[in-house]
Structures are given as C-alpha cells and as structure tokens.
Amino acid sequence: MRRFAYGLGRLWLVPVVLVIWQFTAPLMESPYFPTPARIATRMYELWLSGPPSHLFLTEEVGIDVVPSLIRLLGGWLGASLIGIILGIALGRSARLSGYVDPLLQFGRAIPPPTLLPVFLVLFKIGDGMQLATIVFGIIWPVLLNTIDGARYVDRLHLETARVFMLTWRQRLFRIILPEAAPKIFAGLRLSLSLALILMVVSEFIGSTNGIGYHLMNAQGDFDFPGLWADVVLLGLLGVALNGSLITVERHTLGWYHRQRQPTS
Amino acid sequence: MLRGAIGIAAFLVLAEIAGRLGLISDALPLTSEIVARAVTLMPDADFLPAVGQTLKTSAIGLLVTGIVMIPLGVILGTFPKAERALRPFIEFMRPVPSIALIPLAILVFRDVFAAEVAIVIYAATWPILLNTMYAVRDVDPVARETMRSFGFGPAAVLRFVSLPSAAPFILTGIRLSAAIAIIVAISTELFAVGVSGIGVFLITAQSGGGAVETVIAAAVWSGVIGLAINGLFVYAGRRLFRWHHARGGETT
Numbered sequence: 001m002r003r004f005a006y007g008l009g010r011l012w013l014v015p016v017v018l019v020i021w022q023f024t025a026p027l028m029e030s031p032y033f034p035t036p037a038r039i040a041t042r043m044y045e046l047w048l049s050g051p052p053s054h055l056f057l058t059e060e061v062g063i064d065v066v067p068s069l070i071r072l073l074g075g076w077l078g079a080s081l082i083g084i085i086l087g088i089a090l091g092r093s094a095r096l097s098g099y100v101d102p103l104l105q106f107g108r109a110i111p112p113p114t115l116l117p118v119f120l121v122l123f124k125i126g127d128g129m130q131l132a133t134i135v136f137g138i139i140w141p142v143l144l145n146t147i148d149g150a151r152y153v154d155r156l157h158l159e160t161a162r163v164f165m166l167t168w169r170q171r172l173f174r175i176i177l178p179e180a181a182p183k184i185f186a187g188l189r190l191s192l193s194l195a196l197i198l199m200v201v202s203e204f205i206g207s208t209n210g211i212g213y214h215l216m217n218a219q220g221d222f223d224f225p226g227l228w229a230d231v232v233l234l235g236l237l238g239v240a241l242n243g244s245l246i247t248v249e250r251h252t253l254g255w256y257h258r259q260r261q262p263t264s
Numbered sequence: 265m266l267r268g269a270i271g272i273a274a275f276l277v278l279a280e281i282a283g284r285l286g287l288i289s290d291a292l293p294l295t296s297e298i299v300a301r302a303v304t305l306m307p308d309a310d311f312l313p314a315v316g317q318t319l320k321t322s323a324i325g326l327l328v329t330g331i332v333m334i335p336l337g338v339i340l341g342t343f344p345k346a347e348r349a350l351r352p353f354i355e356f357m358r359p360v361p362s363i364a365l366i367p368l369a370i371l372v373f374r375d376v377f378a379a380e381v382a383i384v385i386y387a388a389t390w391p392i393l394l395n396t397m398y399a400v401r402d403v404d405p406v407a408r409e410t411m412r413s414f415g416f417g418p419a420a421v422l423r424f425v426s427l428p429s430a431a432p433f434i435l436t437g438i439r440l441s442a443a444i445a446i447i448v449a450i451s452t453e454l455f456a457v458g459v460s461g462i463g464v465f466l467i468t469a470q471s472g473g474g475a476v477e478t479v480i481a482a483a484v485w486s487g488v489i490g491l492a493i494n495g496l497f498v499y500a501g502r503r504l505f506r507w508h509h510a511r512g513g514e515t516t
C-alpha cells in the first residue's frame with residue numbers, strides 16, 4: 001500500500017501537464033491538438049460506451065482492438081517459440097552457429113517494413129501477411145539472445161549433468177533453459193515492443209481492421225481526436241504489455257535476481 | 265569466417281534449387297534473379313538518389329535528436345528529481361510506435377519531408393536520451409566527489425568527469441538510434457508517399473507490376489547500408505574510446 005502511494009506520488013507531474021494542456025490547447029485554436037478531455041471523450045465514445053452486458057465495450061473494440069491484439073500476441077508467441085527452439089539448437093552447436101551467424105546478422109539488418117510489399121505479394125491481404133511481417137520483424141532479438149544465452153551455459157554444470165547421466169530433456173529443462181532464461185527474457189521484451197510497432201505497420205497496408213487501420217481511417221476523416229485516441233491507446237497497450245511481461249519475468253526469474261543480489 | 269561464407273553460399277544455392285524445383289511459392293523470384301537485380305540496382309539512376317534522400321532525412325533527424333536529447337539526458341542524469349518527474353512521460357511515450365504518428369504528422373506538418381524528419385526524431389530520441397541519462401547517472405561518484413573536493417565547479421566536473429565517462433554509452437545510443445532512424449525514414453516514405461527515398465522507390469517498384477525481385481534487392485541493400493552505418497559507428501567508438509574500460513558496452 002505504501003509502495004502504491006509512493007508510486008502515485010511519483011506521477012505528480014502528469015496531472016500538472018494534463019491541466020496545462022487542457023487550458024492552453026483551446027488558446028492555440030489548432031484542430032491538430034485537441035484537449036486531453038476531448039481525447040478521453042473520443043476514446044470513451046469509440047470503445048467504452050457499449051452496453052453493460054458487454055462490460056461497456058463497444059462493437060468497435062471487436063473491430064479495432066481485438067484483431068490487433070490477436071495478431072500482436074500470436075505473432076509474438078510464434079516468433080518466441082521459433083526463436084527459442086532455433087536459438088537453443090544453434091547456441092548448443094558452435095559449428096552450426098558458425099555457419100548461420102552471418103545470415104542471422106544480415107536478416108536482422110534488413111528493415112522489416114521494406115519487405116512489406118514482398119509479404120503482400122506472397123500472402124495477399126490478410127492475417128497471414130500481417131503475421132509474417134510481425135514474425136520476421138521481431139524474431140531476431142529472441143533468436144540472437146537465446147543463442148547467446150545457450151552458448152554460455154556453465155561448463156561445470158553440463159559436465160556434472162553428464163556424470164549424473166541426465167537425459168537430454170533433463171539437461172535442457174534443468175540446466176540450459178534456466179541458465180539462458182535471463183537473456184531469453186531480455187530478448188522477449190525487445191520483441192514484444194517491436195511487435196507493437198510491426199502490428200501497426202502491417203495494418204496500415206493489408207488490413208480491414210485493427211488499430212493501424214483505424215488510424216488510417218481517422219486520418220482520412222480528419223478525425224484528430226480519433227487519431228490521438230489511437231496513439232494514447234497504443235501507449236497504454238505498450239505500458240500494459242511491458243508491465244505484464246516484467247511481472248512474469250519476476251516470477252520466473254526470482255531465483256536469478258535473488259542469487260545476484262548479494263554480489264552486486 | 266570461412267564457415268559464415270559457406271553458410272551464406274549454401275543458403276543462396278539451396279534457395280535457388282528450392283525455387284527451381286518449385287518448392288517455394290512462384291510468387292518469389294529465383295535467388296539468381298534477386299542477386300542479379302541487386303547488382304544492377306546499385307548504379308540504378310532511380311535507386312541511388314532514393315538512398316541519398318533517405319540517408320539525408322535520417323541524418324538530419326538524428327542530428328537534431330542528438331543536439332536536443334544529449335543535453336536533456338545530461339540534465340536528467342544529473343538531477344534525479346527531474347528524472348523522476350519526467351519518468352512517467354518517458355515510460356508512456358516510448359512504447360508508442362513512431363509509425364503510428366505518421367497519419368497525425370502528415371496532417372499537422374502538411375509537408376511530407378518535415379513530417380518524416382519529425383517522426384525520425386521521435387523514434388531516435390529514446391536510445392540517445394536513455395543511454396545518456398543512465399550513463400551520466402552511473403558516473404563513478406568517487407571521481408566526481410574527488411573533483412568537487414578539489415574545488416572544481418559543476419561545469420568542470422561535467423567537462424572532465426561526467427561527459428568523458430558517459431561518452432561511449434552515448435555513442436552506443438547514437439548508433440542504435442541511427443539504425444532506427446533509417447528504418448523509420450523508410451517506413452514513413454512507404455506510407456506517406458512523398459517526395460523520394462527508398463520507401464517511395466519500393467512503392468513505385470511494387471505498383472509498377474509486381475517486380476518482387478526489385479523490392480527484395482532494395483531491401484537487401486537497405487540491410488547492407490544499415491550494417492555499414494552500424495559498422496562505422498562501432499569503428500568510430502573503438503578509435504575514439506580506446507582508453508575506456510567499457511567501450512562498446514551497451515546499456516540498453
């Protein structure tokens with residue numbers, strides 16, 4: 001509780017800025033910068049003015065937000081799974097990773113948006129193209145971090161495991177994965193924030209729903225409060241996603257941080 | 265090194281064979297076609313100016329970001345109270361994809377070039393600002409206090425202790441931001457359909473009859489350019505900060 005109050009105390013500048021913005025925006029008489037209250041009202045109109053039976057969510061939530069979330073999480077989970085499996089395999093085999101390392105470095109260097117036209121041709125308009133864009137764009141941090149984490153597993157631990165004749169499954173789940181976990185999580189976090197970006201990017205072009213699509217429509221309609229509503233929603237989404245992942249990380253990696261505390 | 269070369273060659277050959285056998289979608293061109301296009305693309309009269317334009321936009325955005333955000337990072341790193349107050353804004357603004365600001369920026373600035381630079385600045389801000397902030401905050405307090413106890417003022421402490429010890433991390437931030445700046449510039453060009461640039465080149469190539477090999481070749485060149493710029497910054501960091509214990513260290 002005290003921590004909560006402390007956390008709130010650190011936010012003191014937020015209401016100050018919001019109030020200043022609220023009172024200066026009308027003075028500028030610019031349609032581009034609506035007041036915070038106007039943006040909040042627009043968000044309420046768009047997404048939260050539904051019937052109580054739907055938890056006050058409007059139908060637009062199902063069109064604007066839900067498809068985006070499914071793409072984002074689906075793409076992220078897919079990329080994470082592929083990245084971790086491939087990464088462990090590559091990290092445990094120095095020879096294999098020697099062959100593919102330059103390819104991976106180069107794959108990471110290609111700006112994902114430049115491949116949008118290619119994915120568009122390959123998958124046509126639709127979820128497949130969006131997922132491909134997201135997965136291609138975000139797999140690199142997980143993959144490269146997992147390779148790194150799996151490569152530098154303590155030799156002593158692996159040799160002990162061999163002496164005790166642990167099966168490869170036991171070695172994987174008891175030694176390699178836990179030791180690589182901190183690095184893997186760092187990669188997962190980076191990928192998640194990239195996924196949010198690529199979700200929007202992929203929805204700009206080949207989509208008929210989602211936040212990115214809504215943004216484009218709001219631009220076409222000169223709906224400035226709507227544009228700002230999307231931007232605020234994306235910010236909230238980013239904070240929420242990152243926060244949840246950090247919570248998961250704390251639970252899974254609690255042992256790691258405790259172990260490191262006395263020395264650091 | 266040798267293995268890497270073999271790996272790349274094997275990948276190209278396998279992709280070519282798979283393409284010829286029809287194992288991958290025939291919407292994708294053959295590897296040999298892509299490589300050939302990549303070679304002819306280099307002296308292409310349309311592509312080179314596009315690359316120049318994208319690099320110019322990114323460089324201007326990066327420069328403005330550095331001029332504004334490095335001093336801001338130094339201030340926030342020096343005064344924890346200011347940092348704590350601004351923290352919520354940074355936490356909230358950082359995850360907003362700069363790409364999502366494209367529609368807004370185009371309407372606000374009207375001029376596509378100005379919108380592009382503004383979006384590059386927004387995206388490039390975070391690595392530079394955060395790296396500067398953390399680096400200045402983590403300056404060895406003993407060194408700082410020693411300077412202070414010898415009677416040096418805050419300006420001298422900043423000049424002789426804080427900035428030199430933070431500089432390698434700041435450079436790392438600039439390097440990360442440079443990569444982001446180029447990607448964001450290309451993305452903006454893709455969606456804002458404006459003057460010129462790699463993104464505009466891609467869109468034109470695509471609408472000009474599905475020249476997929478041109479698009480992939482341009483994407484490959486964008487990757488090469490990104491790697492080259494990254495390498496340039498790494499090299500500069502090694503040369504400039506040879507003396508630094510944590511050279512090349514990344515805080516993000």
